Each structure stands twice: as C-alpha cells, then as structure tokens.
Amino acid sequence: LTGRALSVALTFFVALNSMVLSYLGNTYATGSEMAASFVLFALGTSRLRPTPGRGYPLAQPLLVGLVVGWLIMLNPYNALLSGFIWVGIRVVAWWVDRISLLALLREFLLIALGFMVSISGFLLLGRQMFPGLNWLETYRSWNSRLDYATFISDANIWTRDVAFLVL
Numbered sequence: 001l002t003g004r005a006l007s008v009a010l011t012f013f014v015a016l017n018s019m020v021l022s023y024l025g026n027t028y029a030t031g032s033e034m035a036a037s038f039v040l041f042a043l044g045t046s047r048l049r050p051t052p053g054r055g056y057p058l059a060q061p062l063l064v065g066l067v068v069g070w071l072i073m074l075n076p077y078n079a080l081l082s083g084f085i086w087v088g089i090r091v092v093a094w095w096v097d098r099i100s101l102l103a104l105l106r107e108f109l110l111i112a113l114g115f116m117v118s119i120s121g122f123l124l125l126g127r128q129m130f131p132g133l134n135w136l137e138t139y140r141s142w143n144s145r146l147d148y149a150t151f152i153s154d155a156n157i158w159t160r161d162v163a164f165l166v167l
Helices: 004-016 019-023 031-045 059-074 076-097 101-129 135-145 162-166
Strands: none
Touching: 004 031, 031 059, 031 076, 059 076, 059 101, 101 135
16 A cells, blocks of 8 residues: 555654654754654554565564654654654554454564664673673763753753654
8 A cells, every 4th residue: 555655755754744844953852863763754654564375574563663663763752753663653553453462462573673683782892892891881971961851942942843843
C-alpha cells in the first residue's frame, strides 16, 4: 500500500511537524540527530503492510534498532522523541493490519538485536578511539552539571516558542 513516494511524503510530513519545528532555532539540534530521526521516520512509514507470501521484511526492524542506538549515542532526549513518533507511526500500521502478537514480538526482538549491536559497536569504537573514557559516565557527569533553567529566557517563553506551532 505504501510505495517510495508515499513513504517519503509521510516522512517529511511527520518530520516537519515535529522535529524540525520543535528544534528550529535550537543550537543543540545537530544535522546528525535530524538525519537519524528522518531515517527512523522513513523506516516507520516504509513497508507498513506485509509483502504477500513473504510477510514483513526482517531488515527493517534491525535497521530501526541500529538507528535508535545511533540516536541514543547522539542525544538520548532526541532518541526518546523520535522513538515515540516511530511507535505512533507503527501502532497505526499494526492496528490497521491486525498484526499477530507473534509478529509484534518478532519485530521487537529484531529491534532489540539491532539496538544491542549498534550500542555495543559505538561503545567499543569509543573505547578504541578514546581509551580510558566511558561514554555513559561522561554523559551522566556532564548532564548532572546542566541547569536547564538557564535555557529559559523567561517564564512565558512558551507563548512565543516556535515549538508551539506543532500543537
């Protein structure tokens, strides 16, 4: 039911109504985070229905897990946002197609496998590139020092924030 053109259109619609608008003007949104989010949305909208006689492709959930691992290493908050948008896209497909519990379980197991491969690969690569450093400990240490109140210029910023356009 979804071809390449519809998948691209849905990806841009979802992405431009969430990620781009909510991060417009935010200097912390990097091109890598947006690229990974677009890839995740594209994977969510592609192949929404099973291929007759072949079922759902196995590569798609593996790629989803790899991209989520990539997003976690880039920015865990962005991974949560993009991940929940992906879940919303997939819930519609699962509901419309009445996917069996076994097919859902298989998809989530493949996603978990892709995620573990991605995270393990990034952590091992990080240890090789930066011996003696620990990504998780560094992230926790620097994140605990942040005072998110410094990012708010005034209490009523939400009335002028471009992210309000998303609603």
